[in-house]
Amino acid sequence: xxxxxxxxxNKVTEKGKDVELRCDPISxxxxxxxxxxxxxxxxxxxxYFQGNSAPDKSxxxxxxxxxxxxxxxxxxxxxxxxxxxxxxxYLCASSLGLRGEETQYFGxxxxxxxx
Amino acid sequence: xxxxxxxxxxxxIQEGEDVSMNCTSxxxxxxxxxxxxxxxxxxxxxxxxxxxxxxxxxGRLTAxxxxxxxxxxxxxxxxIPSDVGIYFCAxxxxxxxxVFGQGTRLTIxx
Numbered sequence: 598x599x600x601x602x603x604x605x606x607n608k609v610t611e612k613g614k615d616v617e618l619r620c621d622p623i624s625x626x627x628x629x630x631x632x633x634x635x636x637x638x639x640x641x642x643x644x645y646f647q648g649n650s651a652p653d654k655s656x657x658x659x660x661x662x663x664x665x666x667x668x669x670x671x672x673x674x675x676x677x678x679x680x681x682x683x684x685x686x687y688l689c690a691s692s693l694g695l696r697g698e699e700t701q702y703f704g705x706x707x708x709x710x711x712x
Numbered sequence: 713x714x715x716x717x718x719x720x721x722x723x724x725i726q727e728g729e730d731v732s733m734n735c736t737s738x739x740x741x742x743x744x745x746x747x748x749x750x751x752x753x754x755x756x757x758x759x760x761x762x763x764x765x766x767x768x769x770x771g772r773l774t775a776x777x778x779x780x781x782x783x784x785x786x787x788x789x790x791x792i793p794s795d796v797g798i799y800f801c802a803x804x805x806x807x808x809x810x811v812f813g814q815g816t817r818l819t820i821x822x
Contacts, residue, residue, distance in 0.1 A: 601754070632810075638815075639718075639800060639814045639815050640800070640802075641812075642809040645808055645809050652808075653808055690754075699742075699804045699808075700743075700745065701745075701757075701810055703755045703756070706754050
């Protein structure tokens with residue numbers, strides 16, 4: 598597709614359940630990023646992929662959060678044993694991954710609500 | 713974590729007025745970006761700045777990359793209703809994570 602796509606667009610889950618969020622980056626973009634945006638706040642970095650490897654996982658808030666990327670394309674963010682404080686919009690972005698071409702393009706996000 | 717200081721947090725203006733917002737940081741960034749986010753959407757890139765001192769325009773929008781590489785501003789001239797939204801600055805230190813400001817919420821009275 599022309600842009601970054603994410604699914605599902607909305608997810609409501611019960612506390613303690615696991616959730617998987619998916620991101621399809623722009624074709625040809627080697628770098629992929631996950632961010633979290635709480636209500637009324639700016640974006641908080643979670644993890645960055647270059648190809649299939651994740652050189653920077655520093656933003657993952659706890660070991661309940663994990664992410665993987667396969668084939669240098671699609672990425673999945675998994676949250677295990679969800680808590681109410683995990684409720685937020687999870688945004689994915691991609692970029693060419695080249696020095697001087699750091700511009701990141703964002704998807705529409707997945708709105709997660711943990712009850 | 714690291715964060716940019718963005719101001720003002722909110723603006724209430726009349727249609728046709730000019731708007732100015734800025735971001736400052738204690739750290740040096742190699743790239744400054746300005747995004748706009750509409751309700752229920754992801755941020756959309758408005759302007760990207762790659763060189764200290766660079767002044768770039770995109771229609772009614774003008775942004776500058778501060779000479780110290782620690783600040784940037786965004787100006788919007790002759791505001792129109794569709795300019796309503798939240799504007800975010802973001803800084804990059806390489807092909808890695810972006811650090812975001814807290815956003816400026818722009819409201820326009822017709």
